[in-house]
Amino acid sequence: MSKNLYALFQSRFPQDMSADFIKSPDGNNLSYRELDQQTAQMAGALLSLGTQTGERVAVQVEKTKEAVVLYLACLRIGAIYLPLNTAYTADELDYFMEDARPHIMVCTPEKHDKLTPVAQKNSVPHLLTLSNTSTGSLMDQCQGAKPHTDIADVTGDDLAAILYTSGTTGRSKGAMLSHDNLASNATVLHKYWGWVPDDILLHALPIFHVHGLFVAIHCVLMNGSSMWFLPKFDAKEMITLIPQSTVMMGVPTFYTRLLDQPDFNRTTCQNMRLFISGSAPLLEDTFTQFEKLTGMTILERYGMTEAGMITSNPLDGDRVASTVGYPLPGVEARLSQDTSGEDAGVLEIKGPNVFKGYWKMPEKTAEEFTPDGYFITGDIATISQDNRVAIVGRAKDLIISGGYNVYPKEIEQVIDTIEGVKESAVIGVQHPDFGEAVVAVIIADPTQDLKQDDILANLRDQLARFKQPKNIFFLDELPRNTMGKVQKNILRQNYADLYKIVN
Structure with a gap:
């Protein structure tokens, strides 16, 4: 049998080929x-x-x-x-x-x-x-x-896709995903999330990354069912389509914006079977508010470009806020060996979903795997006695804003080329809508009268919009440790309340 992922999808097409795969509000x-x-x-x-x-x-x-x-x-x-x-x-x-x-x-x-x-x-x-x-x-x-x-x-090892993920050095890495990588993840998720014949997915995600392209669309194809296919997220349009859907996948921003709508309520969701959230941490407050308003608990899961989905809260059983559930069937997860005995450590994983390596970067690929074949995710996690995983931080300074990965080093390198900038430090600050907001802290040449608008104007054509800082602050010096390294944890503490909502 062919190992081509398309052949797998074709084998799951419905008997009635006139059935809709993509449904559009305009018909x-x-x-x-x-x-x-x-x-x-x-x-x-x-x-x-x-x-x-x-x-x-x-x-x-x-x-x-x-x-x-x-x-x-x-x-x-x-x-x-x-x-x-x-x-x-x-x-x-x-x-x-x-x-x-x-x-x-x-x-x-x-x-x-x-x-x-x-x-x-x-x-x-x-x-x-x-x-x-x-x-x-x-x-x-x-x-x-x-x-x-x-x-x-x-063959199953032949590449199906390359998805670029930025590195902490600023140089993007192409994660090589094989037909088997994608097929194994699609097969497991279809079963784990309990897809049934009449399910209809509400799809408002972008399709240039794992969440919208692979997780969402692959589940629909594996089920031979339909999806509402929206060009982008629009809260009012979502509310009209949720009653005609049974499954929704979204980033936390989707859920915070739905909760802001006065006509979003328990009745809106009475036909829904499953709400899934990922791509960024879901705040416990959002989880609780959503459950209180709709009577449904959001299923949070955890994945990354290099491995698709890795863990998930259960379909049946407790979905615990601020955790990402259990390793999916076939996936092994552990904390780095040098943190044994500690509560948290860098999460390492192994499984058929784990990518083949980085495109044209054999040395970087080798660095990211342990000698016994585990991929080092770079995310700091805890694993409970019953194997439930919680992500508590990131070892690589990654910012996740609106579901998109943003790497500070890449932005700093661009900012530092601007005339009048002596040094910059980019951090993520908790934001009620985007999960995290990109914030830049800059040391400027005192002889230059640099303003926030000057920096943003320089970045406009050099960086994607989601990477551009939402706020820029100017300091005389950056906090450093005895080795001269910038202490970003102090900066994050200093600006932690920047977007805090005062009740």
């Missing part, structure tokens, strides 16, 4: 029959451009059903899908193109002219466009292509 739905036909057509288009098995297809487009078809078409021909955050600037994309050397880069029509020299510089053979109105040169290529109905015969 522009996509059936399973159309899905299979359109992935074959898209596969033919990719092949007509000379795409070979194992070549990369980089994609930075808006969330559309065609973007999902493109992902599945890549699986179908054995190409490696490389989704990129829609907020990345041309400067940031230059690195990804240079590193991944994609055969095809797909972008929005608005970005085509700006990316043309970047693609040429990095010898990318084809730069195509895909708009949010189902048009663009990619769709033109599909029109004249011969459908390719075959499914590439790949």
Whole structure:
């Protein structure tokens, strides 16, 4: 049997192929029959451009059903899908193109002219466009292509996708995920979260990272069921669709914004079976408020780019606030050996979901695994006697804002190039809406009259919006330890109440 992930999905398609896979509020739905036909057509288009098995297809487009078809078409021909955050600037994309050397880069029509020299510089053979109105040169290529109905015969270790995750040094790393990595996670989650034939997912997540692309969409495909597919989160629209759904996956921000809506209540949720939260820590206050208002407890889980989902609170049983539940079936989790005897330590994991390593970084890959094969997550955790995991901190300074990973070093390196900046330190501060907000603390040259707006103006075209600081503070000096290292824990304490809501 083929190890191609698309073959697994195809084997789970419903008997009635006219059933909806994607449901849209405007009625522009996509059936399973159309899905299979359109992935074959898209596969033919990719092949007509000379795409070979194992070549990369980089994609930075808006969330559309065609973007999902493109992902599945890549699986179908054995190409490696490389989704990129829609907020990345041309400067940031230059690195990804240079590193991944994609055969095809797909972008929005608005970005085509700006990316043309970047693609040429990095010898990318084809730069195509895909708009949010189902048009663009990619769709033109599909029109004249011969459908390719075959499914590439790949091994389980062959790569299905590369997802870039920033490093603490500022250099992004491409996490290589195989067909087996993704298939094992999809199979486990489908069973663990108790999917039933009539489930309908409410999907308002982006599809350029693990949560929206793999966790959400894969569960729907494994179930052969439908999902409401929204281009972005809109609280009012969500409230109209929750009564027509049974499962919702979201980041904590989704839940805080729903709770802010006066017409969101227990009646809204009476048809729902499961609310799932991830990508950032869910505050205990949000968990409690949601349960009190709706009568339902949010299921929090924990995952990362390099391994998909790792742990989950149980479907049946206690869902404990501020914990991420138990290791999923097949996943082993432990605390780092050098913290044995302590309450908390760096979480290390092993399982079929764990990635194959970092693209073109064998030394970095080796550093991230223990001698006995456990991946070092970099997250500080506790594990209770009954094996329940709680994430209590991050060993690598990672900030998670609105569900997106933000690495301080990358932002500091950009800020430090601004004229008049002597040094910067970037931290995450707890925020009621985003989970954490990016805050920059700067030492400026006293002869320069630098203001917050000056810094933000410099960052606007260099960093994605979610990486840009929400607040900037100027100090005469940064707190340091005896070794001269900046003590970010002190900065976090000093600004901890910055966004605190006073009742």
